[in-house]
Amino acid sequence: MKAMLASLPPGAPHIPQPIPITLDPPEHTKYRQPLQKVFSPKTISALRDSIRELAGDLIKAIKPDGRCEFMSAVAEPLPVQVFLKMLGLPLDRLPEYRAIVKEHMEAIDGDREGSMRRLQTIAAAMRDTLLDRRDNPRDDIISMLWKLEIDGQPTTLADMENYGVLLFIAGLDTVMNGMGLAMRGLAVDTDLQRKLRAEPKLIAEAAEEMLRRYTFTVPMRVVKRPVELSGAKMMPGDMVKLFLPAADLDAKEFPQPDVYDLDRENNVHIAFGVGPHRCLGSHLARVELQVLYEEMLARMPEFRLDPDHPPVFHGGHVIGIESMHLVWDV
Template sequence: MAHATLSPAAPQPAHVPDALVYDFDVHADPGLLADPHARILDLLKTAPPVFWTPRNGGGWVALTHAANYEASRDTETYSSEFVPADKMKALLASLPPGAPHIPQPIPITLDPPEHTKYRQPLQKVFSPKTIAALKDSIRELAGELIDAIKADGQCEFMSTVAEPLPVQVFLKMLGLPLERLPEYRQIVKEHMEAIDTDREGSMRRLQRIAAAMRDTVLDRKDNPRDDIISMLWKLEVDGQPSTLADMENYGVLLFIAGLDTVMNGMGLAMRGLALDLPLQAKLRAEPKLVAEAAEEMLRRYTFTVPMRVIKKPAELAGAKMMPGDMLKLFLPAADLDAKEFPQPDSYDLDRENNVHIAFGVGPHRCLGSHLARVELQVLYEEMLARLPEFRLDPAKPTVFHGGHVIGIESLNLVWDV
């Protein structure tokens, strides 16, 4: 990934002034792949607050906290319905009898009020109470993974801890077979890498995800267990019982979100800790500070880049946008905006008013934020309790990736045995 090829440049639309054009590829920008958050701090200094880039199909990128906050809350202008609801209904109705269902990651691809109707039933599945009940099993798994590498004095953190921890937790929660973990991760990775370059192929990839889950989904209807898929079968959407189509829509959303995002947050935070030995010492001495430390890590190394499509003429931070334009909500930049967070590049455990938007803001705020917080906090506690001071391996540089979830491909840590 370190030498990814820039995507072809799209033509500049007539309504985009030259002053707002900035060449930036969210998947392959060399600076982003060298050190993502250093590059993002540079973007905030050198690029307009909202700019148009010819890369990734051409579209707008919102950098500032104010612009991201405004666009996230105004769903009528900045829409998540990339295919309008009436068009999607017509498309599904036109499919021949027996054709496979085209799943949509609902409710993330809907706007209110439809979004609210589908999101409401999921709130119970991811409530703080439900997630709190999982904390002990998350801690047990984290302990097992860390103990397995402890004697080696080194590890590649992403493959040994960051990937198996949240992915196994999520597969267990959903009720999917753990032995298929590598296959599931590969499907999600391919989907995330191709979102910008192959939007038409997105439907095929979502069908593939649904197909990978279908046996389990159908089995749980007749043989419910203590897992999310069984819980989803019991939900009612708008007063109607869940259908297989509902289950596949919910399933692809949870699958994509649960199998990719948190592991990247873990990798970025562990790199941050490996670079800040005084912080490690402080948190080891005062473990009760870990919850606050986790929040500042989320701000300092925010990693998700949601997409929106413009539905009516709009102006955002001086940028005039037209219907059909695409917009990336660059949340990692929003949380490094000096207007909102003084000295944004410094990790400050005592930062006041640390109201980061790592989980988004507005109606689409991340549904799994309770789970992510528990997983991140437990991981930090267990890493600090079970390992001595860990550092970056100077012989093996960190490899990053860009995209809609910015993160780390490989992170090599060392410690004294």
């Protein structure tokens, strides 16, 4: 990607990059640090009540029907609406934004030229709002980013587009997949549902085992030097996928790894990655996941998978459920 960008002629349109995940320290630190405050535990904790209110409204809307397609009814609108509000993007464009992200995530592998075009499409979808917040700041992330200085220089539109495409993709796709996988786990384990309904204080701990058992992110990395791993030779420039779901199902770390075990002594997972690139939005994801479990178990009767409509899964950089029909007694 760097070589392709370097070959562009002077004056070519800016091609945004999802910074800072495409950078290494110290450049990575310079661009990531300004985002730390926005996604700190203290800042995210202040959003818990509004997230709970939205989750309650979504669940209240489906409860009388005795059934729902969970991904479109709850798992998508909950984290996506929360993030659009945080970012400062208009909620009425949610379907358009989701369609753009979905196309990007489905076509991302191997097609670098296509990826650059899709990143430009994402930036274009945000540009009106980016420019408006520069001139008319509000209480949102985009307005905050315009106030930053990077290396002592004011934030540019190119900087904003780089930040924007990263936040747009991460905020409008990732967490909903974790929600779907975990809710499927609960739907097939009614004993666990009953235990957590009886002892809701266990939900925070249960959510960590959910993250381990149903890890959903598969980040990409670029090989920097020749290396051989388990007989596979990799050369500089090669792209590799870090299949974190497999790491969290490693039997050397987790006995009977495919079993959800609420009493597991070691559930120190890497669902959010580790090191400098650890997921910046992990605190937000944890709050959203925990609140969803709490509200579903408090407000809904025992729910289960609809035998007439089995779940449909998808792979890619974020694995998850495309559609999942739940039923319950009314």
